[in-house]
Amino acid sequence: MTNQSPKISNVAWYIAAAIIIAVIVIVSDLTYQYALPNSPSSPATSPSSSGSPSAGSVIIAIYAGELSPSVYGFGNSTNSITSPGPIYSVKVRTTVKVDFENDGTMPHNWALVTQKTSGNTNIAFSKSQIASAGNAVPVYGKATTTFVANKVGTYYYICQVDGHVALGMWGYFNVTT
């Protein structure tokens, strides 16, 4: 009897320890999942979340340039230029200030338009345009505009210089409810 009871006690301790460890593992796993509900599936659709989803005002810094002789684009920084450019999204009635800089090797401009076609001049909102195809921003030039995104829709920002849309100088600009 005196020999048996410590053995039973040891077995009981092992079982108890195993149950405790299992509970800790399950609880910590659940805590991790609830603490990070979106972590396993959030692929970045945009290089940056420049556009705040709240009405009010936002400042967008956008850089134009060329990635190769046949690939041009826009970016949130001079080192993050992509073709097409990043996707922006703002809430309707947001006041948007665009600070544009041409870091390319040729003149470019910026215009928020309703169709993604070469040289399109259907400006989406009053003043949603910086320079123009015929009078574009020179190399290393900076320019700015401020407009109100006052209608919900899917728009495009483009460089209006002839042929530059086809080379990738465009991006989506969403105005949401």
Ligand SMILES: [Cu+2]
């Ligand atoms: Cu251009």
